[in-house]
Amino acid sequence: MSAPKFRLEVVTPEGVVFSKDVVSFKAPGSEGQFGVLANHAPFMTSLEIGPIELFDGSESYYLATTGGFTEVLPHKTIILAETAETKGEIDIERARTSLERAQKRLEAKSPDLDVERAQLSLHRALNRLRVVGVK
Template sequence: MALPEAIQLEIVAPDRLVFSGEVQEVTIPGAEGYLGILPGHAPLLSELKTGIISYPDGEDRVELFCSSGFAEVLPGRVIVLAEEVESPEMIDGSQAQADKEKAEQMLRSRDPGTDYQAALTLLEQASARLQLVD
């Protein structure tokens, strides 16, 4: 069975098509950890968690922030459907920093009314954004 030489990668957010093109490799934040995908990967379906999608673009790598969604991997095609996708230029670093501090404060507080799940999500998103901005 001939294996495909490249991956047709498509990254889509609910409000736009973020990227569509051929790449040699792509890394996506699967729910159980980062997945590096090369052409010819076996069919796979995964939920995505907040993190960073990256793929090579010439010498550089393109890195994008994404929050929850899912990805379908086929031997010659990867479709990423994410709720939010942001490129580093779109991220407001100071806002992310503020979010992170707020989330940490929520987690430290002993108030029983604290929504820990929301705080964790916020922290995760803020940290992933900060990672891209730095």
């Protein structure tokens, strides 16, 4: 018997990125990474920067998100993400440069440094590179 599936939609302000029946998905919740299988109880949480992994029974898909939230309902799950980029959409060069820029800024420790912003930018860049599989 094949594993039960449920409908998963990944929606961003620029359109529906993914809409398919999946067996499971993993996402970076604000309380840590979580995984969901079919018939999960209704659940809602906000998302952090991180990778979303979707498994449709034969293949895994990866998306890089910068935050949003997830709503799990018995037969349908919606991930509302601010951004959700697939491997092909990620600009590796750009992610690399912003990674270096953020690292430099954090190392320089100048007094007017917005540490929070630099760290967020660092996380976003690392996450993109991780999803592409470069890092």
